[in-house]
Amino acid sequence: MTTTDADAVRLVLEGDAEAFKILVDRYYDRCLRLATHLLGAGGDAEDAVQDALLRAYRHLGAYQERDKFSAWLFRIVVNQCRTLGARRRGVQALHERAWIEQGDGEPAEEHPADREATREELQRALSRLDADQREAVVLKFAEDMTYDEMAAVTGVGVSALKMRVQRACKRLRAMLTETNHV
Structure with a gap:
């Protein structure tokens, strides 16, 4: 038992x-x-x-x-x-998560050979996020927490957490798009 x-x-x-x-x-x-x-x-x-x-x-x-x-x-x-x-510390890659989206909302497709490069780019991008945004993204997507669970963990309100995740995703998309177009 x-x-x-x-x-x-x-x-x-x-x-x-x-x-x-x-x-x-x-x-x-x-x-x-x-x-x-x-x-x-x-x-x-x-x-x-x-x-x-x-x-x-x-x-x-x-x-x-x-x-x-x-x-x-x-x-x-x-x-x-x-x-x-x-x-300002580096962050372990979150692998292929749904928040790395293309403009149409679908998860980005990548060839298995490109995964390591993607992880490194993601790691760099995550490390550039503000700590509160990085924390929200990690709890939401790496730990698969609901917003209510995230609020219990962080002591931050659900609406603030939703905004942090939204802003973090937008910033990550911009950083990763910028990296891929250089």
Whole structure:
């Protein structure tokens, strides 16, 4: 039988520190992927996740069961990434996501041999976005979060997040189009 997040939290709060391993095993990879998208590959992302997990453990009593545990934990990871200065760092490529669109709204088609070049261009373009726009794009498209989930993670309103994603996509399209026409 699978232990739910709420059950694992309850066990930890009752003194079973080993139960936190259930949550770490369940969410570590997603937290690391999120941190990597925000900070770039390397030690900073791993450090952010380790610090976030430590903070989550220490503040587990503040977790409210009405919240989704993953959103609560991702909020801690995002805040830790902000603290580590994600503003000008490189960002892991988001691969072929729907937000890299052509003017007609269809995903851009690319030959498999061009994927690495596309990843590098995308990485450069993402690193040029403002941190708040980059964060919104990563949460929306790399983590497939809804706007409500994004709001829970970031503490920013849904309408502001929609605007950030829209502006980021517009700017990314312009940067990538500019790169491809040079």
